[in-house]
Amino acid sequence: MSFFKKLKEKITKQTDTVTEKFKDGLAKTRDSFSGKVNDLVARYRKVDEDFFEELEEILIQADVGFDTVMNLIEELKMEVKRQNIQDPNEVQSVISEKLVEIYEAGGEISSELNIQTDALTVILFVGVNGVGKTTTIGKLAHKFKSEGKNVVLAAGDTFRAGAIEQLEVWGERVGVEVIKQGAGSDPAAVMFDAVQAAKSRKADILICDTAGRLQNKVNLMKELEKVKRVIEREVPGAPHEVLLVLDATTGQNAMIQAKTFKEATNVSGIVLTKLDGTAKGGIVLAIRNELNIPVKFVGLGEKMDDLQEFNAEQYVYGLFADLMENEEE
Amino acid sequence: MAFEGLADRLQNTIQKIRGKGKINEADVKEMMREVRLALLEADVNFKVVKEFVKKVSERAVGQEVMKSLTPGQQVIKVVKEELTELMGGEQSKIAVSNRPPTVIMMVGLQGAGKTTTTGKLANLLRKKYNRNPMLVAADIYRPAAIQQLETLGKQLNMPVFSLGDQVSPVEIAKQAIAKAKEDHNDYVLIDTAGRLHVDEALMDELKQIKELSNPDEIFLVVDAMTGQDAVNVSKSFNELLGLTGVVLTKLDGDTRGGAALSIRSVTDTPIKFVGLGEKLDALESFHPERMASRILGMGDVLTLIEKAQANVDEEKAKEMQQKMRTASLTFDDFLEQLTQVRSMGPLDELLKMMPGANKIKGLNNLQVDEKQISHIEAIIKSMTKDEKIHPETINASRRKRIAKGSGTTVPEVNRLLKQFEDMKKMMKQMTASSPKGKKKGGFKLPFNPF
Numbered sequence: 001m002s003f004f005k006k007l008k009e010k011i012t013k014q015t016d017t018v019t020e021k022f023k024d025g026l027a028k029t030r031d032s033f034s035g036k037v038n039d040l041v042a043r044y045r046k047v048d049e050d051f052f053e054e055l056e057e058i059l060i061q062a063d064v065g066f067d068t069v070m071n072l073i074e075e076l077k078m079e080v081k082r083q084n085i086q087d088p089n090e091v092q093s094v095i096s097e098k099l100v101e102i103y104e105a106g107g108e109i110s111s112e113l114n115i116q117t118d119a120l121t122v123i124l125f126v127g128v129n130g131v132g133k134t135t136t137i138g139k140l141a142h143k144f145k146s147e148g149k150n151v152v153l154a155a156g157d158t159f160r161a162g163a164i165e166q167l168e169v170w171g172e173r174v175g176v177e178v179i180k181q182g183a184g185s186d187p188a189a190v191m192f193d194a195v196q197a198a199k200s201r202k203a204d205i206l207i208c209d210t211a212g213r214l215q216n217k218v219n220l221m222k223e224l225e226k227v228k229r230v231i232e233r234e235v236p237g238a239p240h241e242v243l244l245v246l247d248a249t250t251g252q253n254a255m256i257q258a259k260t261f262k263e264a265t266n267v268s269g270i271v272l273t274k275l276d277g278t279a280k281g282g283i284v285l286a287i288r289n290e291l292n293i294p295v296k297f298v299g300l301g302e303k304m305d306d307l308q309e310f311n312a313e314q315y316v317y318g319l320f321a322d323l324m325e326n327e328e329e
Numbered sequence: 330m331a332f333e334g335l336a337d338r339l340q341n342t343i344q345k346i347r348g349k350g351k352i353n354e355a356d357v358k359e360m361m362r363e364v365r366l367a368l369l370e371a372d373v374n375f376k377v378v379k380e381f382v383k384k385v386s387e388r389a390v391g392q393e394v395m396k397s398l399t400p401g402q403q404v405i406k407v408v409k410e411e412l413t414e415l416m417g418g419e420q421s422k423i424a425v426s427n428r429p430p431t432v433i434m435m436v437g438l439q440g441a442g443k444t445t446t447t448g449k450l451a452n453l454l455r456k457k458y459n460r461n462p463m464l465v466a467a468d469i470y471r472p473a474a475i476q477q478l479e480t481l482g483k484q485l486n487m488p489v490f491s492l493g494d495q496v497s498p499v500e501i502a503k504q505a506i507a508k509a510k511e512d513h514n515d516y517v518l519i520d521t522a523g524r525l526h527v528d529e530a531l532m533d534e535l536k537q538i539k540e541l542s543n544p545d546e547i548f549l550v551v552d553a554m555t556g557q558d559a560v561n562v563s564k565s566f567n568e569l570l571g572l573t574g575v576v577l578t579k580l581d582g583d584t585r586g587g588a589a590l591s592i593r594s595v596t597d598t599p600i601k602f603v604g605l606g607e608k609l610d611a612l613e614s615f616h617p618e619r620m621a622s623r624i625l626g627m628g629d630v631l632t633l634i635e636k637a638q639a640n641v642d643e644e645k646a647k648e649m650q651q652k653m654r655t656a657s658l659t660f661d662d663f664l665e666q667l668t669q670v671r672s673m674g675p676l677d678e679l680l681k682m683m684p685g686a687n688k689i690k691g692l693n694n695l696q697v698d699e700k701q702i703s704h705i706e707a708i709i710k711s712m713t714k715d716e717k718i719h720p721e722t723i724n725a726s727r728r729k730r731i732a733k734g735s736g737t738t739v740p741e742v743n744r745l746l747k748q749f750e751d752m753k754k755m756m757k758q759m760t761a762s763s764p765k766g767k768k769k770g771g772f773k774l775p776f777n778p779f
Contacts, residue, residue, distance in 0.1 A: 057379070060557065062557070063557050129442065130441060130552065132440055159607070160477070161480035161481050161484070162476040162477025162480055163473075165473035165477075166471070166473035166476075169472030183480075247552070247554075249555050249556060249559075250552070250554045250555065250556055251559075251584070252371075252556065253372075253583070256583060274525070276525060277438070278527060278558055279556065283556075
């Protein structure tokens with residue numbers, strides 16, 4: 001298949017280390033996905049209802065997203081009928097084809113950050129509780145800092161016990177200033193302070209932390225809207241990025257999170273964290289397709305430099321690598 | 330729309346079958362497909378789903394469903410029963426060691442909510458069981474995790490044991506237990522650092538803590554939103570540590586929480602508590618049956634009724650019912666109802682507990698604005714006694730006055746008056762129809778929400 005070849009060539013051109021990191025991170029994902037497809041194809045002699053049911057389960061297991069899977073299976077069934085395919089081996093190539101279509105359906109969405117060259121760039125972080133917002137901010141601050149940028153952090157999580165201290169520790173580690181108020185203060189007021197501070201210090205980048213909130217809490221979502229409004233008012237054109245942090249272990253709910261947070265804050269990108277576990281976060285493919293929100297970074301560990309820029313090609317390659325290699329043989 | 334309930338899904342299938350008079354095996358198979366989809370959609374692990382469907386199919390093909398006049402209802406009943414069964418039948422209790430202190434270890438992935446849950450559990454132990462717990466800060470890795478627990482300890486006015494972040498968690502646990510004995514704390518809650526189940530070094534550390542502190546309970550704290558991976562996570566933790574219970578957190582979100590089912594069936598350990606909010610008293614005992622309803626998208630009437638019972642005065646409710654029947658409701662009654670309903674918790678959460686609520690289009694996205702309710706309250710309170718009883722006397726100038734008095738606008742006052750009028754009309758119609766005649770998709774509640 002030409003697409004896979006192209007993809008592979010593209011990837012091998014990129015630095016090997018990055019690709020390795022991705023491959024390692026997704027190794028478990030791959031084991032459970034393409035290994036299973038191969039196994040499935042080997043076990044069945046005929047393409048029937050049971051075959052599709054098992055395939056459905058394999059896809060579901062990757063948390064690809066319920067609707068995506070159902071649509072994919074529907075399309076596969078049609079395709080199989082149309083081409084009159086009986087042999088499961090032949091289905092495999094159709095599966096690959098369809099998966100690539102999902103990937104391409106997202107179109108070319110840039111996963112680069114919208115960074116202002118000679119003005120303050122404001123990045124707002126949002127998400128539910130415990131996904132890793134503060135940790136990601138620490139890592140991102142480290143990244144900018146090592147690029148020689150002047151970074152300021154805003155401790156906007158005034159609610160959770162110890163959240164401000166957590167960001168302060170990151171600030172010390174990375175060597176950047178943290179603007180804060182006391183626990184329980186108005187997060188919008190913290191943002192106002194932080195913006196003024198960032199302006200007066202001529203900072204390049206202001207990264208704003210917010211408290212984790214479940215997307216069905218109306219009042220908390222309104223609070224978030226207010227935080228964003230304050231930033232908008234104080235810096236024209238800001239926030240330049242609103243990053244939604246998603247936990248890779250989250251299931252179908254991730255889609256609702258993306259939808260709701262997008263409505264409230266016009267999310268511009270996703271950070272997928274905890275991808276170094278056994279979960280795959282396949283739901284981001286569905287989110288990309290349905291909501292047009294690209295993944296911009298992935299978290300692959302707890303160290304300062306464990307934040308990688310997301311590369312859709314590498315991600316898809318990581319997910320389906322075995323499958324592609326089979327294709328080429 | 331994603332997340333349609335099982336009841337909805339089966340409705341469609343039943344529509345197709347309706348004309349047939351009786352159902353056969355093929356029909357059951359189709360129904361089972363819907364059951365399967367509903368469970369998968371709720372994030373129940375596919376393996377668990379497979380076994381479950383097999384079990385239910387056997388029962389469904391059997392006499393009890395086939396012969397029934399309402400096979401659809403019967404299938405739902407069977408599914409719910411089996412689901413409840415699978416989730417552990419009844420609730421379980423928390424261990425008490427006969428040689429205090431009782432040691433509880435909290436483990437889980439990063440961000441599951443261990444520290445918050447530790448605080449909540451300590452609060453529950455003191456409030457409900459009259460215990461005197463000590464919190465142990467054994468998360469030395471995450472920045473400020475110790476401060477987080479210390480802050481919670483301060484809020485709860487409870488001792489927190491910490492040796493800073495330079496001493497190994499194993500040592501911290503050891504010293505903490507000795508200290509608890511000294512200080513006569515009868516419960517020790519060890520908050521460990523979040524870790525990935527594939528991180529061998531850190532998992533080994535947990536094992537060491539376990540061997541040394543010999544805990545009476547090891548609770549796995551799991552995010553209710555977890556997807557298919559819940560199986561891998563809980564399996565690894567269970568194999569290594571031998572869990573005694575599970576705490577499901579963030580269940581106040583809008584996830585179906587199918588992970589609960591996966592975990593239960595993989596680890597065979599009971600779910601003991603559920604976290605339902607960010608406040609320190611938002612930890613409740615787990616109710617398998619209610620969880621079953623939730624996973625199937627059938628609403629949680631039991632909790633709703635319980636909340637209503639706890640908050641609504643029965644005498645008043647009866648009186649109210651009488652008033653509704655005669656349609657002699659006044660604004661005073663309306664206000665009283667509003668306060669009672671509000672005392673039960675946030676309205677959008679209440680709404681979601683209602684069966685069939687997910688059928689109402691757009692309700693999932695419905696945002697009940699608590700502020701608007703405050704406005705309504707203000708408007709009613711700005712009326713005179715006489716106006717509340719005879720709202721028809723409220724003319725244009727009175728409306729202006731009410732709007733001014735309540736800090737709202739005339740259109741808002743108008744809207745409320747119109748709504749109130751409509752409600753009264755509706756009541757008249759409802760009482761006019763037969764008292765037994767349940768409306769389709771309707772439900773009886775101990776109160777009228779609006």
